[in-house]
Amino acid sequence: MHGISSQTLFAILERHKRLENALLEDQSLQNAIQINKDYAAMTPLVECVQKWFQVKKEYENLVQMQEIEEDIKLLVEEEKKLLRQRLEALSYEIRILLLPKDEDDARGAILEIRAGTGGEEAALFAADLMRMYTRYGTLQKWKIEILHVHYSDHAGVKDVGLLIQGKDVYAQLKFEAGVHRVQRVPKTESSGRVHTSAATVAVLPEVEEIDIVIDEKDLRIDVFRSSGPGGQSVNTTDSAVRITHLPTGIVVSQQDEKSQHKNKAKALKVLRSRLYDAKKYQEDMERSQSRQQQVGRGDRSERIRTYNFPQGRLTDHRIKLTLHYLPEILEGERLGEVITALMTYARAEQLAEQEMQLSSETSLS
DSSP: OOSSOHHHHHHHHHHHHHHHHHHTSOOOHHHHHHHHHHHHHHHHHHHHHHHHHHHHHHHHHHHHHHHHOGGGHHHHHHHHHHHHHHHHHHHHHHHHHHSOOOTTTTSOEEEEEEEOSSHHHHHHHHHHHHHHHHHHHHHTTOEEEEEEEEEOTTSOEEEEEEEEESTTHHHHHGGGOEEEEEEEOOTTOTTOOOEEEEEEEEEEEOOOTTTSOOOGGGEEEEEEOOBOGGGOBSOSSOOEEEEEETTTTEEEEEOSSSOHHHHHHHHHHHHHHHHHHHHHHHHHHHHTTTOOOSSOOSOTTOEEEEEETTTTEEEETTTTEEESOHHHHHTTSSHHHHHHHHHHHHHHHHHHHHHHHHHHHHHHO
16 A cells, blocks of 8 residues: 555544444434544545455455466466556545545635726626636536625626535635736727736635624624715615624625615625634644645735636646636636646645655654
């Protein structure tokens, strides 16, 4: 087994067996739920480990047979080669299953897009990104709700927040966070000169009240009248809500609903996600001070991607990925290829780190 000892694999099987026995014992409801959850989470790994031992046994039997019967040596060699390939494939699968899981991967996400440098052209690009993620989410059969949106004067988007719910939403979208740059000729440019503008994307895991408890004493809540493009009032009641979290200074405004109560509920949802994300970011920084991950996420100042319209090209700078079907990506139809490449690269990074740790442990033992 490459990198992982047989003792480790036996320990995995023993832990699974202990959990199985614990399920048969009298437990409190809370303990029973947790044990059942741990047992279910381990099952795919255990099945893979069992297959590995089974294939290893078949390989050892062939070696013994080869020593006894010389006349079938060539036939056995071919079979041994196939079994070695199977062992390698199972080894890789086990290493993948042993990688630490991001507990937030299965969550929904709050995706925020904000127009950056570039004036109206940046707002139009932010609207393009909003459409791209909405189209992709629809193709994934995710549920998408607009939490807030502020339009510019020419059909662009100054900023927008989307609540996206479905299977593994955060796992797929978390690497989208950062600065997205666009290079194209604006419709208002008569000389045909290419302009560069940008929009910022933030991706927060969707969290519930149980995940982040907010003390009402830590909040300042202001109400005001909603305003549309240009600042004009869009209703005659103070239904818009601005919530300031005093300990952190985080401010969330919500005005899209006509009901003050609904605006407050949406604002609190966004606030919880921002507080959770800030807490998690701090924990990640403390854990990873000794290394620098190549695939970043969450840093709004990092330029991650360029959309070049004249060349029909998308380039993701973190993994040096270049694709030449920009229209299909912006329609959401082929955005999945970019997302898959980022997820694969991140997993390869984790595997490389795991190999370094295993090598270090082996050299010390």
